[in-house]
Amino acid sequence: MIGGLLVASTGWRGIFLINLPVGVAGWITAARLLPGWRPGKEHRLDLWGIALSSLGLTALVFGVQSGEAYNWATVAGPVTIPSILAFGVLCLAVFIWWQHRNTREPLLPLRLFHNRNFSAAATAGGAMGAAMGGLFLPLMIYLQNALGYSPLATGAATVPMFALSSLCARLAGKQSDTASPRMLAALGFALLIAGTGSLVAQLHTGVSLWALMPSLLVSGIGIGLVSAPLASIATRSLETALIGAASGVFNTTRQLGGALGSAATGVLLQADIGNTATSATQAALAFPVAALLVGLACCAVARPTAVTAPAG
Template structure:
């Protein structure tokens, strides 16, 4: 891996790995920011574009759907064409899509532009992780992934507050226009500082796998995200949510079968899952995504609808949580170079379970923001301790040709977990409509605790550090 990380194509430039890492993190910050910054602008978007509630929901759903579905393909494209080139194409596309979002005259155009944002963000995310693996040898990779995870936490912390300020200053288009200077800086920095690593041989694209995985993931993610909006019934004519989900499951089953029998290069090399560390880390990542997807929806609704706080105040409550998460992520990444990463991740899951369980116990009609802060801070510590070690576990011991695929699959499992978590808590909230808001929120928050318990169990399947290096 040492020699691999240094090998550049004839047009590449050998810069400092640390400088290349920071150049990648500029763009990673931007796509993570867009996951949270839009929420506070939804009322302004609805008023300005005369959008219906369903259209406003799709402003976020279109981004999430188009981000999750192509991640495996995006990772494979990095393996074929080189992660730097795919990264730069994605970054340019994301910036242009952001401009289209800001200039959208009607809700339909905004939704379409957000879909393109999601597709181009999917090109960026796996390449950042893949390039870090190529840039840093295994003994220094944890520290680099810690910085990477810290940037994601900082972006989520900044999203609600920065979004609120931009909406107040320049209106909702400002949350998209801010991506233009950030995207330009990120593109210039990456083009100059990130080595242009390319594979030794050209990889084939698995067209059958692309079609089956695209259809399957689109149907499943759409069904899960939109099921509640359609009452888990009819979408249009004979098309129902259950049929959409059924088609998705059939396509994904056919996809797995095709990956097994494909004599050439499959989109998803199933031998990835022969690596116990990767399987455990991907499963734990899905559990983490489900918990995060299920935590914030009921909490934000409770803070605003039951306790009467504004969207900006509700969002600001999570800022210390994500700041602490960012700090802990960097520290956890550094420690995982010398300490067992599975132990650090397990401690993170325990902290999250403790924090969310405390939230459930503390919720009451008159609870103060001060009382909710300690369990949120504990949860922030947990998020920080989990993120970087899991990413390191997922990629250690893999042959270089599989790194892009592994990065795509790892990110996909987290995104799908988030969609499932959001849907599950929505179902639990709907099931308790007749109960008090406190009871309904407490019931919904049980799901993240269960998901995190599953993630903790997955940490037990990770190999000890010495065994992993031998593998």
């Protein structure tokens, strides 16, 4: 809603201003509240791992996001979108090789993926990020450009959804300590599939936000049920020394999934732009549904984990 207000009052560039107070508040909170604990063991940065992973991910995300803008051809001189994508894949391949060779303190301990629950949760997290990036981009564009709602009204339409999502996330976080996080996450993915699928079915010229609200609320419940249980699945059965790295990798897969998801839906929108806005949006929304199905399948693959008995 704040984003919609900023767009309406300052233009789309104004949305980046919201990062300033959030960043300042985070800096002050970290300085005042985070403990100054230091581990007894001295750590060293994996500089090669940082460089290779950064180059690879940057090239891959740029190539996918900007491919349509450059017509999947030349960017500048001999540099083309296919060559950028190939460079990204090569850097990531060398990064994996280096993580295997680096026996001291690799950026990404590959033994994380020997744990089936972590692998399933990380893949599901990436699918969740891709689905969220792929859901809101075409939907927000459709509400404004095809249905004529203002940026503020479009942003306000998501407030009930995310308020319900926050409430469900809080409850799911508590329940994942005593109930099966795998079942909670699976239920969340199922509700997201139902909510997103019903949105696709309802899109037509003249549809009102009130008609779309039940689907948005169901999706909000699904979002709330997925996040905390997935994190629990990713880390619950790992040895303590790996939990920090696991948390970092898990969150990175979600961010990367979001970037690639928004890029993929943008490509689908462009590919179907010759048809009606409704058909283009429906084609783009097929991607998040497919990503959510991957997340649901990952929940089925994960092993059930032991639950903690409630205190008292």
